[in-house]
Amino acid sequence: MPSNAADLELADVTKAYGETVAVDHVSLKVPAGTYCCLLGPSGCGKTSTLRMVAGHEFISDGDVLIGNTVVNDLPPAKRGTAMMFQNYALFPHLSVQENVAFSLKMAGIGKAERLERADEMLGMVDMDAYAKRLPARLSGGQQQRVALARALVTNPTVLLLDEPLSALDPFLRIRMRAELKRYQREFGISFVHVTHSQEEAMALADMVVVMNDGRIEQVGSPREVYNHPKTRFVAQFIGGHNIVHEGASAYAVRADRIRLFAAQADGTTASPATVSDVEYQGMTIHVALKRQDGTALLATLPEHEFDRSPVSVGDTVQVGWNADDRHELAA
Structure with missing residues (x-):
């Protein structure tokens, strides 16, 4: 396991928007090196949970810990997390190489080093041949690999993925599932992946976290959750x-x-x-x-x-x- 791998823990975390409680006293521990899927219907609180871990949403109550550090008040760049967004959010005017190197540029790393690290990461996701292309000239699957390289180039402790496969056609989605799982094994860090797809969670996860109405209904391996659903909701949602x-x-x-x-x-x-x-x-x-x-x-x-x-x-x-x-x- 890499030296930067660390446990992720949510301790009684709550997120409220005015009178609306989106995440309701959630406690969860994701061991280092785990592929964890937050699974549930729209509005169940899974994306709000992910965004609180990332630092893109303030925590109303409770704590988020990465390793032994409470990160509630740390900005996203200081948490040791990286986030891969649903729409990939690539800069259209920058080349593939420059997109991957961008966060390193923001961190003040010199041009030669950041481009070298970007090229190394593009090689790991089989996109080095496309380094000089603009994102508009890439397929959906290629754009996803670039977004993944950009997230991983910062050497995060935890990678956060917000429905990263939803924009892909069904055939490509299946192929990219296998690639995501392979990258998670190779990097050895935790991936926390939000999805509403039961099939996606079953295929990818070591740990499935089924959420409903802002709370956790069940946590377990895919086989545990499928074969031994604890509640009627889990049994019906898992299908x-x-x-x-x-x-x-x-x-x-x-x-x-x-x-x-x-x-x-x-x-x-x-x-x-x-x-x-x-x-x-x-x-x-x-x-x-x-x-x-x-x-x-x-x-x-x-x-x-x-x-x-x-x-x-x-x-x-x-x-x-x-x-x-x-x-x-x-x-």
């Missing part, structure tokens, strides 16, 4: 789960654990349901169902399994799951 009510309690069942039967099957909790939709997704078929008690369910079936016993809209089937696949949710 792939059905919420089933029984009396005053609720529990989750993954969509790929739902099974359809022609008749009651042993070892399952099965009940009749009507097929309301069938959607082909290539390797899987999504079958939407409604039980007689009004519960809506989604079954995700492998194509070969669906083909053995195909169903159509309007069919009545037995729908069930193994008792072991029931996951209790907090009240």
Whole structure:
């Protein structure tokens, strides 16, 4: 792990805009060298949290620590963080090389050294061949690499990324996910990445932080959060789960654990349901169902399994799951 790697900690951090509380007493520790994704819907407080760490928003209450240092009152340039913005924010009149070197220029580093460091960083992100080009002559993916190089050239302790993949087309987004993860491993510092995409968080993160209404709902590895959602919100937002009510309690069942039967099957909790939709997704078929008690369910079936016993809209089937696949949710 590099010598500049350090833990990031938020201790009871709150952000209020007048009477509106955007971040509500959030506490979180991101160990050094972690790829952390802040995941949640628009307005959940994830970007405000990121901007408080960066120093672009004042903290209403609580502390942000990087290593053992409380950075609340430090300007962004003194925190050891760097931020990569959603729109990349490249200077259109500066070359790629000059864009990457700009923050070093602001720090008073001499021209020869800053250009050498910029060239070295461009080489690391495979953009050295484009050093003299203007940003307008680059593709979206190339612009992202330049923005990443510009953020990393200052040798930050923590890199902060605000929805960095949202402007890219789906194919490029997948490719750039792999590159971001590779760069994080190579540099060995923490990346804190804001996203509303469950797929993006699952693919990238060592630590997923699910936020809702200014608070943290759950923290864990992608597999922990997906397989063991703590709350109804997490189960629904992460996706792939059905919420089933029984009396005053609720529990989750993954969509790929739902099974359809022609008749009651042993070892399952099965009940009749009507097929309301069938959607082909290539390797899987999504079958939407409604039980007689009004519960809506989604079954995700492998194509070969669906083909053995195909169903159509309007069919009545037995729908069930193994008792072991029931996951209790907090009240």
